[in-house]
Amino acid sequence: MTDVKPLDFSTFHNVINNELTTTSETRHGINPANTQPNPPVPVSTQDDLDKAVKAAQAAFKGWAKTSFEERRKALHAWADAIDSNIDGFAQTLTMEQGKPLTQSSMELGMTTTWIRGLAAIEIPDTVIEETEDRKIVQRHVPIGVVGAIVPWNFPVLLAVGKIVSAVYTGNTIIVKPSPFTPYCDLKLVELATNFFPPGVIQCLSGDESLGPMFTAHPRIEKISFTGSIATGKRVMAACATTLKRVTLELGGNDPAIICDDVDIDVIIPKIGTLSYLCCSQICMMIKRLYVHEKIYDEFLEKLVAFVKTLKVGQGTEADTFFGPVQNEMQYEKAKDLFSSIGTENLKPALGGTIENSSGYFIPPTIIDNPPETSRVVQEEPFAPILPILKWSDEDEVLERANALETGLGSSVWSKDFERATRMADQLQSGCVWVNSHFDLGPNTPFGGHKQSGMGVEWGLTGLLGYCNSQTQWLKKSF
Known part of the structure; x- marks a missing residue:
C-alpha cells in the first residue's frame, strides 16, 4: 500500500x-x-x-x-x-x-x-x-x-x-x-x-x-x-x-409479521434493535410490527421493557443507543407525526411526548394497536415511533402488510420454516427475510418494489x- x-x-x-x-x-x-x-x-x-x-x-x-x-x-x-x-x-x-x-x-x-x-x-x-x-x-x-x-x-x-x-x-x-x-x-x-x-x-x-x-x-x-x-x-x-x-x-415502511409460535424472549432484543437502530432513520428498519393476537400482550410488555433499557444520549457518551434524529427538518416532521397521537386518540405503550432538549432528541415510542388507517402506520416516520398491531388471519395480515405503495423490505418470524417461507413468498418487497430483518451483503442486490x-x-x-x-x-x- x-x-x-x-x-x-x-x-x-x-x-x-x-x-x-x-x-x-x-x-x-x-x-x-x-x-x-x-x-x-x-x-x-x-x-x-x-x-x-x-x-x-x-x-x-x-x-x-x-x-x-x-x-x-x-x-x-x-x-x-x-x-x-x-x-x-x-x-x-x-x-x-x-x-x-x-x-x-x-x-x-x-x-x-x-x-x-x-x-x-x-x-x-x-x-x-x-x-x-x-x-x-x-x-x-x-x-x-x-x-x-x-x-x-x-x-x-x-x-x-x-x-x-x-x-x-x-x-x-x-x-x-x-x-x-x-x-x-x-x-x-x-x-x-x-x-x-x-x-x-x-x-x-x-x-x-x-x-x-x-x-x-x-x-x-x-x-x-x-x-x-x-x-x-x-x-x-x-x-x-x-x-x-x-x-x-x-423510502420504505417495512412490515414485520410475528407468528404465534415464536420464542418471545429470544426475538425481543432482535426486534427491538431492528426497529430502532440509527434512531429508526434507516429505510429498511422495521416500521410496522404485526404480532399475532395470541401472544400480543406478552410481546408488547416485553418489548416495552427491552426498549426502556436502551440509553438515550449524545453519541459520544458510553452505552448510548438512541442518539438524536439527524436534522431540524426531520425533527419537525417527527413532532408533527407525534401530534397525531393526540388527534387520533392513539395509545402509547411507551413514550409519546417530545420534551425540549439541547439537540434533536426524540424518546423511543411504541403505539399500542393503532388503526391501520392511522398516520403512524401509513407514513414512514424516520424517527423512533413504532406501531405494534394485532393479527389473527394469515391472508388478512399479508394483505395489510402489502397494502402500502412502498415495498422495500419485509420479514416473517416463525419457528415453522415452511409456514414462514410460504408467507414470505407473498410479500411484495425487494428484500424479504425469514427470522431476521436488515441482513445485507455487498454480493446481494438491494432495491425496492413499487414506489x-x-x-x-x-x-x-x-x-x-x-x-x-x-x-x-x-x-x-x-
Missing part, C-alpha cells in the same frame, strides 16, 4: 481532479446532539460542477481501459487506508450524523467490507452463440460519468457503495453528499486521491441547489440517488430530459446497473 499520511479531520475541501479546492461561499452542517455548527464546507457552483465533469470525462478515457484487477487493487488500497483512519471517520460521522460511536464504527466496518466484497464480483462476458463462422457476445461496458447523490442517514456506506460500483465497472464518479452530512464523504474522496488517477473519483459539497445541477448536467450519464420518494420522483423527471440512466433507492425505487444497488445486478449492455456480432469472414 502507498504510504499515506493520516487524514486531518479539522478541515474539509471539495475534491476536483485530485486537487483539494474551496469556494468563495461556505456553509456548515449542524451537530444534531447539541445544534452547534460543524466546520465550514464549500458551497459548489455550476462552474465547480462543470470543472469536475470535464475532469471526469477526461479521466474516463483511460480508466475505462483498465482491467478489473487494476481497479480491484486500487480499491483494496483505499479500503486499507480507510481502516487506518477509522477512528477519525467514526468520530466525524457521530459529529455530523448523530448516531452513537458504536453504530458509526459499525457503518465504517461495513464500508470496507463492501469495498472488498463488491470488488470481488466477477462480471463475465456471455457467449450467446459460437459457430465456425461467427461469435455473438454480450459484454457490459462502462457508461461514463456517474453522479452519486448520497443521503444523510448512512452517508459513508451508501457513498462508498456507489463509488465502488461505478469505478469497479470502469466509470468515473462525482459524489454529492447531503448538505446535512458532507464531512465524511469529502474525507473519503480526499483519501481516494492517493490511489486513483485524477478525475476518477471527485466530491462536491453544496447546498440544496447542487442536486438539480447534477440531474440537469448533459454530460453526467447516470444518476444513482438514495433518498425520499418525493425527491426521487423529481430526480427521475429531471433525468428524463437528457435520458440519463438512473437508479433510485427510495420504493427503481433498479438495485450491490451484487452483480447492481454492478450491471452501472454498465451499458453491448452485443457484439463477430463474423470471422465476409
